[in-house]
Amino acid sequence: MKLDMDQFLYEFEKNCSKLQKKSFKKDEIITTYIAKRHQICILLSGSADLVRYDSTGNKTIVEHFSKNELFGEVFYIVATNNELFVKARQSCEVLFFSYDNLKHKCKQNCEFHQILNENLADLILDKVTLLNTRIELLTKRSIRDKILGFFTILSTRNFSKTFSLPFSLTDLADYLSIDRSAMMRELKYLKDEGFIKKNGNKITLLYK
């Protein structure tokens, strides 16, 4: 059975005390990735960013999360001494639980743990797909290839040569890990050379 998150949550709220649901306002810290042993979070509504401060104090937005995405320390056991935390972009609702707990202790007790457990692999798989997609784009060697790779994916998903960007150009540059102004310049070249058309956040692919 495929997990219907909304349905699940409705049932969960009435019955289960082990999982925690919390609300956050814009800019509040949802969780840090230090010493929260095997915590998993599901973003139920709103959006949030995974933010890193490295040893020199530079801030990076590592990931953006939106509805039904997973995050938490389990996913990010990277051996660096950076500060990592998740911060709300807008008002958020978040479901917290312990992965270890879910897997080993509460199995027999709670029906909702059961359902979640059964569907956890699916949820994580979605995440793997997102990560693989990003790696596919990041490994492209030029800004042009990164942009076109991203546009191709959006176009295919939309069954259309025309689509709108899911986030701002500033965020896109960040997602592709390139300089924003360099990206804007490349976008201009792509327009001038007739590869794409763009007005507002609507893009149309003109090739192939």
Place this chain on the structure above:
Amino acid sequence: MKLDMDQFLYEFEKNCSKLQKKSFKKDEIITTYIAKRHQICILLSGSADLVRYDSTGNKTIVEHFSKNELFGEVFYIVATNNELFVKARQSCEVLFFSYDNLKHKCKQNCEFHQILNENLADLILDKVTLLNTRIELLTKRSIRDKILGFFTILSTRNFSKTFSLPFSLTDLADYLSIDRSAMMRELKYLKDEGFIKKNGNKITLLYK
């Protein structure tokens, strides 16, 4: 219970007919990522590469796999029209099964499916960690930061300022998605400026 892969396989080989185990010689194609609906593979021994040929015919090694790593079409539902396949680097043993099958059909039937199913989330989580690590490195903006980031991770894992590289410098450049000669140049600078020491594939960090 944590999955002991070797123990599991020993039992599996005697008892279960649903999962398939196959052997491959160097350079043989293990699987393609087209129309193998929801296939998962576990590499039991040897090593293999995920190879991509894009529309212009360029070859890229997308991922390297080694013992106990997962791969397969489930993980890589990216909307591009590239050819993707996994090729043995050396002699390999690979376990094949269908994710859908595992989750929905064989649950009650086979004890070994059970065990595998219970531990699948863990195995996938390991993969998520690997992917996150790679993204962390790929998003760094300079070759220097990528190299030092990678070295820091190895150093931390090894509990030592000295460690050996897990693969060749050629492969490292590929993993970090940078030009090999540019990487060699940067390594030289790092040596000259006293950040690292290097002989053979042994690296020592000299800072902090």
Place this chain on the structure above:
DNA sequence: TTTTTTCTGTTGCATAAGCAACAAAAACAT
């Protein structure tokens, strides 16, 4: 409304990093 903040768009300049090409060393195969 007005003010403030964020996002978009553009450009000049400097340089990091890609590319090409080669030779020596090491690893592998015959």
Place this chain on the structure above:
DNA sequence: ATGTTTTTGTTGCTTATGCAACAGAAAAAA
């Protein structure tokens, strides 16, 4: 042992891309 392939190491040249700095548009807040 000898040839073959892969890896390492290096360097000159070129350019793609990062950086800084700015102004106008759009969005958010007051």
